Amino acid sequence: MSGASATAGNMPRPKAKVGSMERQQRIALWVSYIMLSIFVVIFLIPPFYMIITSLKTSVEISAQAGNPWIVKDPTLANYWELLTNAAFRRYFINSVWVTMLTVTISMTIAILAAFSLSRMGFKGSQVLSTGVFLTYLVPPSLLFIPLFQIMGWLGLINSTWALVVLFPTLAVPFCTWIMIGYFSSIPRELDEAALIDGASYPQILLRIFIPVALPGIIAATIFAFTVSWGAFLYPLAYLYSADQATLTVGIVRELIKGDVFAWGLIMAACAMAAAPPIIIYTFLMDYYIAGLTAGATKG
């Protein structure tokens, strides 16, 4: 056998064909790189410009001469001013706690809902799962008027609690959908083995499903985080006093007075507001992708 394979290994290869394969691969690679470079440039210019501007003084920003893409005298004064500004700290804290509660509530509901929908097999669970996904397709901007009324009845207008109640309604459907996909990719024998081993349904969820579905949970958590942290419309519509505003709305309200834009401060605030999601995405990106694609690849 080894002799035969050695002979086969020494056989001259049809060079032309291999070459054409390699050339095709090289061309595909080049095209990918060019396309990706274009998109990277398009997507990175705004954050780059944001950071550059945040490091400039107001004088340098408004100067007509010079290249706007270069910082002549970099300064952290904008950042310092914001950090020492009590209102900005308030917005930041509001955003943090609304987001933390939103993520906790959304994930708790989504995990429990996904587990029961994908595993308990009760009557109507299929229809319900589809229904959950369909609610995600309703644009949030359509919902904010009826939701405003509901918040009015609940007496939560101009309270960050309104957001704590509202954001999960936006995050739960998609998070549940991600989790259903992930839970469905876990072989049924795993819960059956756990059932026979003596586990109850809550124990199966806590000790088997949650650890196994961690990438999916992280993906859903990032989504819920983004929904809450980046929301603009709802905080703008529902919160009108400064002490209740979140970061996204606070920046606009505090730093744009009439037609005066404090660009340096605005950009520094935006950079600081963007930092938490960037940090989270950077560390958890692999999990995020694994979580979103799990249902598709594992069947």
Added chain:
Amino acid sequence: MANVSIRKVVKAYEGDVQAVKGIDLEIVDHEFVVLVGPSGCGKSTTLRMIAGLEEITAGEIWIGGDVVNDVPPRDRDIAMVFQNYALYPHMSVFDNMAFGLKLRKFPKEEIKRRVDEAAKMLDIQMLLDRKPKALSGGQRQRVAMGRAVVRNPKVFLFDEPLSNLDAKLRVQMRTEIKKLHQLVPTTTVYVTHDQIEAMTLADRVVVMNHGVIEQVGAPQELYHNPATRFVAGFIGSPAMNFLPCQLVDDGGLKVQLADGTKMAVPPQRVDRYGPFKGKKMTLGIRPEHMTETHDSEKPGVQRMNAKVDVVEPMGMETLVHHFVDGVAVCSRIDPNVHTGPGEILPLAVDMNNMHLIEDASNRVV
């Protein structure tokens, strides 16, 4: 350890599809019973009903003297090994094996003692710290068996545990399962579609088809005395040959094949087969009972000529395929007998091992 009793058990799904149609089976303590049959015969459903993973539509299942119809799986004191191992991927081998004991709040020392003991028995001591993804298929299956063994349950349930393994490993693991049962003689119900697995492992084999039990018996009994045409054809590899025939009285009772070949029924079976004279029957004869001819044949052996179609040398034997009046037939001959396609091969048919099947009932008479 316990008896398992299945009484008139029915499993029906929506739309009145019956997967299991009122079966009865008594499994005694320490027994190794294999449920075997083709896909969709209801064997896995039966096993899952014993496990409590499927509800029972009608009938009763008893484990160790108690009806367990409404008892959840965790309270049935059973352990199950699955086809795809079903190991918890985020846990080490040790934790996988200890999971059931931890849930039952066993003391730590006892858990360690049991896991170590089982790991030693299954030769997986060196794997205890590994995660399942770092194990080969065979090792995973051993861990799955270890997880069952540590619990020391009343009943072991195996659901096609070797189907995911390659042929060589399957044979090896088969021996290990048998050895395990010799060491830990827990009552075992084992499901497979592989009749060789069934024959080699079982104290008793239960052959199922279309949701009913066709026959229950020791492997050799099923092989030599099948009750139905299905069992006769399912047990044994290559399968039994079935030839349409008629019983005729031609200077003694004879089997007449469709091509006119007549072969005498052995004297000791004449009384048994007499009443079927003139009826449409099927002659069942295993390939090993259609062999090359010898100079001195024993009584009851009849001769026929076969025009060879395909020859399959297997090493220790050679399979010869030919046709009798359009029906494919397989014979098992000595590997030293040389023959080739198109040649005429004289065969000796050992009628002492013939089976006669009544076409109307499909039962072996």
